[in-house]
Structures are given as C-alpha cells and as structure tokens.
C-alpha cells in the first residue's frame with residue numbers, strides 16, 4: 404500500500420486502462436460522444452442558409468477528419484504524432500507523446516490522452532481555411548447557460564440584496580459577518596463548478612436548478628471533504644495591509660460557472676479583499692466547456708438579453724456594475740499557452756517559468772474545477788489522506804505560490820481528506836469511490852506555499 408508520505412515521483416498517474424476508474428469510463432464511453440457532438444455541431448452550422456459555399460464545402464473535410472478521431476477512439480488505435488498546423492506548440496506535444504511511449508486511447512495516461520484529444524480537434528480547425536476561429540463547443544455552452552436561468556436570476560437577486568443592504572459597509576467592523584459572507588460567496592463559486600458540461604450534460608433542467616439553487620449550496624457544505632476555508636480567511640486577516648492584492652482566477656467552465664466566477668471577482672473587489680482580479684482563459688476550445696476569450700462577451704450578451712432573461716429587475720442593476728469592473732481594469736483577462744498543454748502543474752516552474760514568477764507575485768491564485776485540480780496533483784493516485792501541500796509537489800512547500808482549489812470532485816484523484824476514518828465514512832456514504840467522482844462532493848483546499 405502506498406503511504407501518505409511518499410513523494411510525487413513514486414505516485415503513478417492514472418491511466419485510461421485502469422479498470423473501474425473514471426479515467427477508463429471516460430475514455431471508453433465519453434470521448435467518442437464528445438467527438439460526435441463536434442461533428443453534429445459543424446453539420447448544424449454548415450447547414451445554415453446564409454453560410455459561405457466554400458466554408459460549407461470545407462465542413463465536409465472537417466467532419467471526415469473528426470470521424471477519423473472518433474473511429475480511432477472506438478477501435479483503441481495508438482496515439483500518433485500530431486501533424487503540423489503551423490502552431491508553435493506541436494513540437495512539444497509530439498516530444499511529450501514520445502516520452503509517454505507507445506500508447507493507445509484506452510491505454511494511456513488519462514491526463515495526456517484527454518488533453519491530446521482536444522488539441523487534435525483544434526489541429527483540424529487550425530489547418531482549415533474558413534473554420535480557424537470557430538468554437539466547436541459554443542452551441543453546447545450557450546444552451547446550458549440558458550437552462551441555468553433561474554439560478555442566474557436567484558444569484559443576481561442575492562448579490563443586489565447584499566449591495567442594497569450595504570452589508571459590506573455596514574458590517575465593516577463585524578468580522579464574523581464578513582467571514583460568513585466570504586464563505587457564502589466562495590461556496591457559490593465552488594458549486595457553480597458542478598455544471599461542468601463535459602460531465603453533467605445529461606442532467607435535466609430540474610437537476611441543474613436543484614444543484615445550483617442556494618438551498619442546495621447550503622446543504623452541500625457538509626460535502627466539502629477537505630475544507631480549508633478558515634485558513635484562507637485567516638490569511639486574508641494577516642495580510643490585509645498589503646498594498647497590492649491581485650487575485651488570479653484560473654477559470655474552468657463558461658456559462659453558469661463563469662457567471663459565478665465574475666460575481667465572485669466582483670465580491671472580492673467590493674469587499675476589499677482584493678485590489679484587482681485577473682481571469683485566466685484558455686487559448687482555444689478545451690474540455691468542451693472551458694472559458695475562451697470570446698465567452699466573456701457571450702456572457703454579457705446573454706445577461707443583456709431579455710429574451711434569455713426576461714426577469715430583469717436585478718440584472719439591470721448588476722450587469723452594468725460587473726461591466727464597469729472590466730472597463731475600469733479592476734477585472735482583467737489573460738491567457739497563457741501553458742494552460743492548454745498536457746503538462747501537469749508540477750511542470751509549471753520548468754515549462755512556463757515566466758507564468759510561474761507571475762503567479763508567485765499573486766496575492767492568491769484560485770484554481771477552478773476538476774482539470775486544474777488533476778493538473779495540480781499530477782493526476783496521481785495519491786492516498787486520499789495525502790496532505791494537499793505534498794500532492795502539489797513543486798507548487799507546494801516553499802513554492803511562494805498561494806493556491807486555493809475550488810473543485811467539485813469529478814475524477815479519480817482527491818487528496819487532503821483529514822483522516823482515514825473520514826475516508827471510511829465517505830466510502831460508506833458513497834460506495835465505489837462515488838464521492839471522488841459524482842460531482843456531489845468537493846474540496847476547498849488551500850496552501851500558502853511557505
């Protein structure tokens with residue numbers, strides 16, 4: 404049995420061939436469906452009346468290329484080097500593939516294989532003439548956001564209420580109230596992550612609303628299996644005099660989750676916790692629902708639409724306020740090519756030294772969601788009681804990076820559970836490792852990098 408004190412090198416990363424794992428389930432059942440979704444999406448766009456005829460012709464070749472990826476997955480073919488599409492990262496991908504060695508779709512390191520799949524889709528689009536900037540997942544992202552209408556309105560109303568009560572000002576001196584508000588807002592950003600489209604695409608409208616409603620958020624606090632929120636608050640208390648307090652949020656999903664992230668950023672500014680917030684997006688469509696830069700304008704477009712959101716009383720107060728944060732530069736957005744590589748974050752200091760230095764300077768780096776968590780922990784099969792700091796490897800002890808993970812558990816890795824008896828209770832409560840995978844449990848894990 405692996406011990407809780409083993410180092411990163413000794414812990415194997417999860418493979419898609421590991422029977423009974425989420426990795427195996429994903430590779431065997433979900434990947435082909437995701438590719439089919441892209442084929443259908445291209446078909447739907449190409450069928451529009453007003454589409455350029457050459458673009459339409461090219462869509463056929465793209466669909467054929469996508470079908471070939473799908474077939475490769477279904478037949479478990481070997482992963483082959485990516486063909487050049489003129490982008491500078493191709494060489495690094497192929498070097499990494501060579502380092503993994505011979506492998507196939509259902510017999511490869513899960514993290515590498517899944518990232519490789521999204522890069523392979525993008526390679527096809529990059530190599531096209533008319534579809535280079537096309538977001539093959541936009542349709543899916545948009546449709547799910549619309550389904551979150553009730554939850555969006557509920558949160559807008561909640562935030563407007565917070566502002567109207569001037570609770571932020573009124574209770575300046577009441578630390579306990581400020582802390583409770585911090586917990587509430589953090590939990591909204593945390594459980595907003597439960598709507599990861601690539602995992603919960605099959606939920607009914609009712610399910611989505613139930614998961615997102617405030618009542619559910621309150622109930623779900625008990626489902627946070629590693630909860631360091633008190634430590635985060637005391638870190639804020641200790642450092643409140645610091646002049647520059649930029650918080651970085653490495654985003655996960657567009658749509659409802661992104662709305663909760665923007666709201667969270669606004670709250671961090673309004674409450675004086677941070678002096679600025681920087682949002683990190685992906686450079687190309689990634690893991691179905693991840694935020695790319697065009698999703699930012701999409702979000703505001705949707706929030707402004709009375710067709711999507713007919714109930715406008717609160718949104719008309721909230722949305723201009725959110726926009727203003729972007730216009731004034733209090734909230735900025737950025738993107739780094741490192742976020743769409745197959746590397747775990749253990750490789751961040753060596754593969755992206757400039758980004759690493761920037762993150763060291765940040766007041767707090769918040770990593771949203773499952774993939775970021777997998778990358779932070781190297782997708783390793785750590786015992787669940789492994790301290791978070793240890794699983795972070797080079798981003799842990801003495802890294803100088805203050806890291807907060809807000810992640811609902813949707814894959815095989817989960818560390819930081821305080822005791823083995825707690826793990827036993829969870830295994831009894833959600834048998835077969837369901838608590839690590841079903842999105843109903845979460846972590847709020849913090850490390851100061853000291």
Ligand SMILES: [Mg+2]
Nearest residue numbers: 655656690693
């Ligand atoms: Mg995602």
